Amino acid sequence: MKLALTFDDVCLVPVFNNVGSRQDPITSSKLTTKITLPIPILASNMDSVICSALAQVLQDVGSMPIFHRFTTYEQKVKWLNAFPMSFISCGIRVGDVIEVEKLLENTPVAGVCFDIAHGHDRRLMDAIYKLKVKYPDLDIIAGNVCTSDGYRDLVHSGATAVKVGIGPGAVCTTRMVTGFGVPQFTALQDIVEVKKKLKVPIIADGGIRNSRDIVIALAAGADTVMLGKLFALTNESAAPKRGNNSKPGAVTMLGPGQAWPDTRPYEAKYRGQASADFQEDYFGATKDGTVPEGEAFWAPVAGPAIDLIQKLLAGLRSGMTYGGARTIEELQHKAEFVQVTSNYGAESSPRP
Numbered sequence: 001m002k003l004a005l006t007f008d009d010v011c012l013v014p015v016f017n018n019v020g021s022r023q024d025p026i027t028s029s030k031l032t033t034k035i036t037l038p039i040p041i042l043a044s045n046m047d048s049v050i051c052s053a054l055a056q057v058l059q060d061v062g063s064m065p066i067f068h069r070f071t072t073y074e075q076k077v078k079w080l081n082a083f084p085m086s087f088i089s090c091g092i093r094v095g096d097v098i099e100v101e102k103l104l105e106n107t108p109v110a111g112v113c114f115d116i117a118h119g120h121d122r123r124l125m126d127a128i129y130k131l132k133v134k135y136p137d138l139d140i141i142a143g144n145v146c147t148s149d150g151y152r153d154l155v156h157s158g159a160t161a162v163k164v165g166i167g168p169g170a171v172c173t174t175r176m177v178t179g180f181g182v183p184q185f186t187a188l189q190d191i192v193e194v195k196k197k198l199k200v201p202i203i204a205d206g207g208i209r210n211s212r213d214i215v216i217a218l219a220a221g222a223d224t225v226m227l228g229k230l231f232a233l234t235n236e237s238a239a240p241k242r243g244n245n246s247k248p249g250a251v252t253m254l255g256p257g258q259a260w261p262d263t264r265p266y267e268a269k270y271r272g273q274a275s276a277d278f279q280e281d282y283f284g285a286t287k288d289g290t291v292p293e294g295e296a297f298w299a300p301v302a303g304p305a306i307d308l309i310q311k312l313l314a315g316l317r318s319g320m321t322y323g324g325a326r327t328i329e330e331l332q333h334k335a336e337f338v339q340v341t342s343n344y345g346a347e348s349s350p351r352p
Contacts, residue, residue, distance in 0.1 A: 131158070144166055170228065211312045
């Protein structure tokens with residue numbers, strides 16, 4: 001039986017540094033085989049995360065908006081016309097693929113993100129292949145997977161980037177409900193061994209709580225990281241907002257990207273797309289024969305998305321200097337990990 005590790009089970013060993021300043025490291029990295037971004041940070045393509053307000057912030061700092069799929073065709077057209085250098089998400093049902101082909105024919109689209117919970121699936125492989133036959137130059141992000149076989153099969157089907165992560169998200173309960181999923185650090189390391197040959201970028205999706213986790217994920221071999229909860233709790237997210245002393249429904253909910261109108265603290269509602277809360281909104285009820293694999297919760301809003309991004313990038317650049325790295329590729333080349341015990345977290349945290 002193989003031992004599998006989370007981000008909390010490892011740390012990086014500092015190496016010789018000749019990077020003169022923490023402002024010097026270059027944070028650019030590949031999103032797909034054809035697209036390179038100035039920063040390796042993405043917002044999750046979830047309905048409580050991405051919207052026009054957050055997409056504008058992401059575009060301004062050099063990230064790439066990836067819009068979710070749980071809305072009308074008309075809304076998708078509006079998004080893509082406003083942000084033509086964006087991805088649109090798609091499921092694997094026949095109607096989903098027909099809709100995305102219509103978007104590709106009539107709307108500016110940077111690429112398509114096939115978005116299903118268990119991405120190592122013949123139906124997904126077939127959908128990618130068929131779309132690539134029709135649009136051979138199309139960038140396709142596919143996922144999610146947590147094994148090297150899953151990564152390999154999606155790449156061979158035509159994916160130009162693969163999302164990695166089954167179960168590590170803050171609102172995901174898949175592992176507790178089903179017993180399946182691989183701890184995120186090990187999932188990345190296993191897939192990276194195959195990535196060295198196939199050269200298709202991977203997106204670490206889930207489990208990122210701070211800049212430390214970003215450094216760990218990138219050093220382990222991820223090309224970009226995707227954040228759900230952290231972006232959901234920003235002013236500009238799509239998550240509904242309310243005063244944090246209010247009962248649900250006691251105040252008028254704010255729309256996507258709208259900040260609370262005064263200085264009182266307020267909360268955002270972040271939810272998994274496999275949660276009962278989401279399924280009731282989208283399907284009218286929990287689907288027959290299924291059990292929710294996600295949660296929904298209210299949590300304090302942290303502030304503007306730009307503040308979050310700048311803080312995370314500053315932590316990343318600082319981490320790169322401890323790794324003696326001017327680039328993310330150099331960080332990965334020099335990275336040395338050690339396994340740690342549970343005492344590591346206690347020793348590493350402030351102790352007033």
